[in-house]
Amino acid sequence: METVRLAAQAMGTRFEAVLVGDDAGFLRAAAEEALELIEDEHARLSRFERDSVVSRVNRHASSGWVGVDGDFDSLLSLCDELVCATGGAFDPTVTSEAGACWKEVQRDSGRVRFLREGVCLDFGAVAKGWALDLAREALLEAGVEMALLHGGTSSVLALGAPPGEEGWRIALGSEGGASCLLKGASLGVSAPDGEAGGVGHVLVPGTGAAANEVSLAAVVCESAAWADAWSTALVVLGEELEPCNGMETAFLLSGEALDCSVGWRGDQAGAFRLP
Amino acid sequence: MSATDRRSFLKTAALGAAATWIQPELGALYALPSGKALRVGLVGCGRQGRAILAELAKIEGVSVTAICDTDERRLSSSARRAPEAKAYATHAELLEANDVDAVVVATPTHLHVAPTVDALKAGKHVYCEAPLAHTIEDAKTIATAARGATGVFQAGFLGxxxxxxxxxxxxxxxxxxxxxxxxxxxxxxxxxxxxxxxxxxxxxxxxxxxxxxxxxxxxxxxxxxxxxxxxxxxxxxxxxxxxxxxxxxxxxxxxxxxxxxxxxxxxxxxxxxxxxxxxxxxxxxxxxxxxxxxxxxxxxxxxxxxxxxxxxxxxxxxxxxxxxxxxxxxxxxxxxxxxxxxxxxxxxxxxxxEPPIYYGIWDFVKSAAEGADVATGxxxxxxxxxxxxxxxxxxxxxxxxxxxxxxxxx
The missing domain is CATH 3.30.360.10 (Dihydrodipicolinate Reductase; domain 2)
Known part of the structure; x- marks a missing residue:
């Protein structure tokens, strides 16, 4: 068995890919293709890149309709679902002027516009997962069976399991602490302070204030985009979480200790909150 | 002249001098004039082809009506980016359907010549990716076809x-x-x-x-x-x-x-x-x-x-x-x-x-739909x-x- 590891800088973080299989050359090509897709999505979705599709929409959509391609339109459709599922706790307009919300983003067959000045899109809470989902599709099409991809350790996607293992074991928080086992699934992790600590970077839709309900939220879903969006929403929602579709597992941690052995699993509706 | 006046003068003078180099349309939303429209077909749905589809979607008045690739996976991937387009396995079928005004050729380099020449012969405007071909003979064939064509021809040299x-x-x-x-x-x-x-x-x-x-x-x-x-x-x-x-x-x-x-x-x-x-x-x-x-x-x-x-x-x-x-x-x-x-x-x-490819595509669209000078002939x-x-x-x-x-x- 060969193991190939590759990395790329995108979306303000480091994406890594670990692929396992028989042919190192094939695995490397597959990893490159997956990471190139992620880089392409960075170029399209980063609001910090002047020539991204998002920047273009943000520049012009308050003045009228802006044409977008089918993939971008699909992302907007996904956001419709995510905003609805999370009751607005996930909202791509969260960095707009206070008071703006997703309802002020209007769509019409390949076009988008904002209903007023000051609205802007920021896919920071879903873009890494969205890109990982595209990467997974490419890996599966190429014939890759065992792979782990992550973006900045907060968005993780697993294909299959390493040889002889039940899944890819992912540590949550500090080494030796809690972990979860991923197989054919994705993990999204959000914390109010992010990796670096300090100023909160998860914002509460509507107010734009930093969320501080919980210290960490981790969600396992099939889709990395859903896991990403849900983990952000859980940091915003805290204890107000309602049972939600699509989640395999959610860990909602407000205490100091991380112990996922008592985490909430599978078909139970709801999330687990550590004491 | 006070320091403030001088700064102001310098700034104004400088900007006046720089104005001759300005692209007035830069940063604006590009659109074809009312009543003008262009139906585009894409031949070659790899990474470059998909990038081009994203740029075409930005231009009001342009619709991607056809996409073509011999590779089914690439074709279906591009179909998501251009959901209104009909999908074809060969460029001959695409041209036969006759629902495009212009064709963008983004196949591998050695496969440019056939779709480019056939599309030109069919009276379509053609944008051919760079380089035009992998042999001088093919490149000359394309250039000759372009010179004798009724449609616009643009080579994809983006600088x-x-x-x-x-x-x-x-x-x-x-x-x-x-x-x-x-x-x-x-x-x-x-x-x-x-x-x-x-x-x-x-x-x-x-x-x-x-x-x-x-x-x-x-x-x-x-x-x-x-x-x-x-x-x-x-x-x-x-x-x-x-x-x-x-x-x-x-x-x-x-x-x-x-x-x-x-x-x-x-x-x-x-x-x-x-x-x-x-x-x-x-x-x-x-x-x-x-x-x-x-x-x-x-x-x-x-x-x-x-x-x-x-x-x-x-x-x-x-x-x-x-x-x-x-x-x-x-x-x-x-x-x-x-x-x-x-x-x-x-x-x-x-x-x-916008990404560099956008400006090449916009130049082509402007030439094809409005008769503007060709950027790279x-x-x-x-x-x-x-x-x-x-x-x-x-x-x-x-x-x-x-x-x-x-x-x-x-």
Whole structure:
């Protein structure tokens, strides 16, 4: 068995890919293709890149309709679902002027516009997962069976399991602490302070204030985009979480200790909150 | 004159001077005039084809009505990006359906000729990706078909459509760096240049870039595009090319060099050095033009001018945006500087507001739908392609290639 590891800088973080299989050359090509897709999505979705599709929409959509391609339109459709599922706790307009919300983003067959000045899109809470989902599709099409991809350790996607293992074991928080086992699934992790600590970077839709309900939220879903969006929403929602579709597992941690052995699993509706 | 008045005067004077280089449409939402529309078909749905679909979707009045690829997976991937388009397995079927006004050809280089010539014969406007072909014979076939066609033909050499490059060219041609003494370009990216597939036949087709029988390698695939920029800036084409290459980064049995260098000899002793590698990414992709009073570096989305200490300082430079590169400081070339400076937003103008490919596609759409001048026609496309092909030949043989000027006449 060969193991190939590759990395790329995108979306303000480091994406890594670990692929396992028989042919190192094939695995490397597959990893490159997956990471190139992620880089392409960075170029399209980063609001910090002047020539991204998002920047273009943000520049012009308050003045009228802006044409977008089918993939971008699909992302907007996904956001419709995510905003609805999370009751607005996930909202791509969260960095707009206070008071703006997703309802002020209007769509019409390949076009988008904002209903007023000051609205802007920021896919920071879903873009890494969205890109990982595209990467997974490419890996599966190429014939890759065992792979782990992550973006900045907060968005993780697993294909299959390493040889002889039940899944890819992912540590949550500090080494030796809690972990979860991923197989054919994705993990999204959000914390109010992010990796670096300090100023909160998860914002509460509507107010734009930093969320501080919980210290960490981790969600396992099939889709990395859903896991990403849900983990952000859980940091915003805290204890107000309602049972939600699509989640395999959610860990909602407000205490100091991380112990996922008592985490909430599978078909139970709801999330687990550590004491 | 008070200090404030003087600053104000300098700023105004500078902006007035700069205004001749401004692209007035930059940053605006491009749309065809009311009543004008263009139906576009894409032939070749790889990464470049998908990138082009994204740009076409931005232009009001343009609809992508057809996409075509022999590879089903690529076709379905592109269908998501252009959901209204009908999907075809061959370009013949696409042309037969006759629901397009224009065709964009983004197939692998060695497969450009058939869809390009057939689409031109069918009366379609055609945008053909660069380089035009992998052989001089095919490139000439395309150029001949384009010259005799009723539709518009544009070759996909993007420097000629790039607003930052147009601005930089204006500076260079106006003597801002004085006499051009040397040029240099590089392409560096860490990639194996391989595409994975578990199907051997598909894998072979997808990996045409490492097939020595059909690939022009780095000199042709990237060099042709970058060298055309330098040729466009100076108006000169090479008289001879020397080159060498080796497989230094990816010893996987490939024969197409992954690390190359070329020297191109232009009239009057001017030389360009071109280097490219798939083993390292330092500095990425850029072109440089060196003059006796300054230099210009162009990196597709960005451009800078570096002044020599003894060069004259223009008034507007006092207010220009600058970026440091170790011991050097570059003046950022901002294509819509006047407007942005007047609004106090000069810094926001750093970098193009759209990807470079957008401007090539927009030029094509404007020519096809409105009859605007073609940005890069058959002759320029042929010449740039010939340079790429001969540079590739110099690299693969290791021999100096002398160029018959008649080759540039097509």
């Amino acid at each position: 000629r459509s790039n607003p930052v490059y147009k601005l930089a060219r204006s500076f260079v041609r106006a003597g801002a760096i004085r006499d051009v003494i040397a040029m240099r370009a590089q392409f560096r990216k860490k990639t194996s240049w391989m595409t994975p597939s578990s199907d051997p036949a598909r894998e072979k087709a997808l990996n045409w870039k490492t097939d020595p029988t059909i690939s022009l390698g780095l000199a042709g695939e990237f060099g042709a595009q970058q060298l055309d920029v330098l040729q466009w800036f100076t108006g000169r084409y090479p008289e001879a090319i020397s080159g060498s290459g080796a497989v230094n980064a990816w010893a996987d049995g490939r024969e197409v060099a992954d690390t190359i260098s070329c020297t191109l000899e232009y009239p009057e002793g001017l030389r360009t050095t071109y280097e490219a590698t798939l083993g390292n990414s330092l500095g990425g992709t850029h072109e440089e033009i060196f003059g006796t009073m300054g230099a210009v570096r162009l990196a597709w989305t960005h451009g800078w001018m570096f002044k020599e200490a003894d060069s004259a300082t223009q008034g507007w430079e006092v207010y220009a945006n600058r970026q440091s590169f170790h011991n050097d400081e570059g003046i950022t070339l901002i294509a819509d500087a006047t407007k942005l400076a007047a609004q106090g937003k000069l810094k926001e103008g750093v970098g193009l507001p 058959a002759t320029e496309g042929l010449r740039a392609t010939v340079v790429g092909i001969l540079a590739a030949q110099a690299v693969s043989t290791g021999e100096r290639v002398e160029i018959d000027p008649k080759l540039f006449e097509g």
